[in-house]
Amino acid sequence: MNFLCAFLFSGIFCLFAQIFLDNTKLTPGHVTSFFTVFGAFLGLVGLYDKFISFAGAGATTIISNFGYMLYKGAYLGFQENGILGLFTGLLQYSSCAITGAVLFSFVLTLIFKPKD
Amino acid sequence: MNKDEYNKLVKRLTPKENKSKNALVAFLVGGFIGFLAEVFATIVMEFTGLSRVDAYLVTCLVVIFLSCLFTALGFFDNWVTKVKMGIILPTTGFAHSIMSAGLDYKKDGFITGIGANFFKLAGSVILYGMVSAFLFAIIGVILYG
Secondary structure, X not given: OHHHHHHHHHHHHHHHHHHHHHHOOOOHHHHHHHHHHHHHHHHHHOHHHXXXXXXXXXXXXXXXXXXXXXXXXXXXXXXXXXXXXHHHHOOOOOHHHXXXXXXXXXXXXXXXXXXX | OOHHHHHHHHHHHOOOOOHHHHHHHHHHHHHHHHHHHHHHHHHHHHHXXXXXXXXXXXXXXXXXXXXXXXXXXXXXXXXXXXXXXXXXXXXXXXXXXXXXXXXXXXXXXXXXXXXXXXXXXXXXXXXXXXXXXXXHHHHHHHHHO
């Protein structure tokens, strides 16, 4: 059941993104940026928590999760440290994705040559 | 040839972007990525005893690593052009954009090539994500305390 929910959730988000892309003149960059902001918004409304609890990794692998993690970091940072916490907490949870992407890409860039 | 016939001809000859097919492919591939991630996270939880949250982070790292590796090996670009949002919207797209920028500008050297262009495509996601999350967090603090 969990697996089905993960499939449906992630699939439906991608479906909407594709419909967006096909019916407007936006580029994939616009659409991913929009979905990141949308994820942060869903975090604010309190919906993304629920999505993660029923769709699991289906909700945590799409880019909206990045926005949600940023929101969560800043919000929880404020609870701990006040205004300074907004700044120190913002990247706390999303650090995993950014650091991972940067490190893996850099090491692989050194090893591999571009192909055309 | 009158105007009506001409319009019909134009309609017939414009290459059709099969939107419903695109949408279906995006749905299936995007869903499949989410499904695989959930399967992997469940396996990680079973075998290492990590908490749910940590297992999702591990999954996220593995997804990012695989998409970087596939991009470096050269066949991921084809997948992206075929599937589009089904692959770009999951974290795979984020990793792919950084990795391909790194590879494309490798010839320009470490600082002006890789360094200056690394975040060329992923930059907008990070920038607008951070700015909007910061604003939303302030709103959240005002709303929920």
